[in-house]
Amino acid sequence: MLAITILFLFVMFILYKLMLIVPMREVHVIERLGKFRTTLAPGFHFLIPFFDRVAYKHDTREQVLDVPPQSCISKDNIQLEVDGLVYLRVMDGKLASYGIEDYRMAAVNLAQTTMRSEIGKLTLSETFSERERLNEAIVREIDKASDPWGIKMLRYEIKNITPSRHVIHTLEKQMEAERRKRAEITLASAEKEATINMSQGERQEAINISEGHKQKRINEAKGTAQEIAIVANAQAEAMSLVAKALAVKGGNEAMNMQLKEQFIEQLGDIMRKSDIAVVPAELAKMEGFFEGIEQVTGTVNALKGAKA
Template sequence: MFLGFTIGFLVALGIILKTFIVVPERSKVIKERLGKFDQVLGAGFHFLIPFVDRAAYRQEVREQVIGVPSQSCITRDNIQVDVDGFVYLKVTDARKASYGIGNYITASVNLAQTTMRSEIGKLTLDETFTERDAINENIVNEIDKASAPWGIKMIRYEIMNIDPSRRVVDTMEKQMEAERQKRADITISSGEKEAKINLSEGEKIQAINLSEGEKQRRINESNGTAGEIRTLATASAEAVSLVANAINGPGGRQAVQAQLVEQFIDEFGRIVSKSNVSVVPNELANIQGFFQGMGEVSQKIPTSSNEKK
């Protein structure tokens, strides 16, 4: 009796539990009636007819993040790389997600992998590192087109890692090292070039300044010499003019002749005193005529002075 009561109680409890369902806010439930789609149950409390209605599918309507496993791809320049990433999607139609495809998560991952292989094959290795945003956008567009009948929306796709083989990595490192060394050599050579240019410009300016200074010094010296010569010439001209005026004056000629005779005698005396050879000029051969000439000159000088008075 007690066993039968217990069994009846459990059956009744099971029937009661199947008469209602609570759907959380983040989910949607597909209700079938007699094995056929009836409606989509939103968040809240819902009654079911026992043995007639049933909750066939429960779909998550929040945005989901699904990891895409790493796979090998061949770039346009025939380099093998391993690429993985994440798919961000959301169920927009619970009925299509339940009846349009058996497992939309697996289908999305497989579609993402095939699309990623296709997009990587269009690019070179260098472009795969610089064109990530374009790759992600193309993958999202392709998956979104294919997944429209599934009732899901592809939000975005993110490539996480692009890993070339070890041999390719070593080659890239050598290439980058060579490129860095090249840039360093170019920088050093450019610096040396600039230094030589600056040095030559400095030497050029120095040479120009020195030449300008030398030119100005010579101009100044020539101007000074010219001024000195003009001054001496002017003084000489004035002296000659004064001498000429004195000679042309009364008794001037006789004074000049007396001065010349006096200078001649002085010079002759110095020559004779310094020389071991006795030299007698022809003009002094007749000593008497010489002294007579001197006497006449001496007599004429006072006479000219008296005439002036």
């Protein structure tokens, strides 16, 4: 009975060594008598017991490796603490097993050195503004160096870029000064704009006033011209009527009589309104004429009295 049990266990052990099931997410590297034989893909396989063995197992899924923080010096000599993440995948189980001792540790160290080298090519401001280009450059360099290891570097992501406390304090002062500068520029631009608007308003006001004065003078000139034209037309019409009246018999005598009446009326107005009596020469002659008539009348009356 004991022998049967031992035989059964031996057979089961042989079957266990004979059959191999590789999971979907893995590849197995098989060695025969210590020498590489093949790489088994996922599925069911047979092995030769005591001759074949599974030397290495590799996960073919995408792997994420954490890159520890490290000190880097930028192009403008500023010290930075930078960490990141490496995404890779095993593409060749044989190279991943025999090409390097530990591809994970090698990928992390290579990422650190490459990141340090790439950051040294950029200034501090460029490390923040050009992360995408920096990630692509690191992936390109790591993928080129890791090709003999049978792995594929998919991407690299920088998590944090932390300057030293002194640099942070300096940057805060710089940002505050920059904000103050932008505020002063904004205020100056606003004042300039206000001054320009005010001057344009005053200019437009002066233009409007001058246009108003110009239009006023034009209107006044037009009114004066129309007034002169109306007066001239009236005078011309009056002169035409006077000329027609003079052409009629007795027109001259009527004109002379009219002029004399106007003269006497105007002279009376002048005498009433003025404080100093002004006697024209013609009036003096008329006064002498009337005095002569009075003397003749007096003489005639005297002669009549003597005869009586």
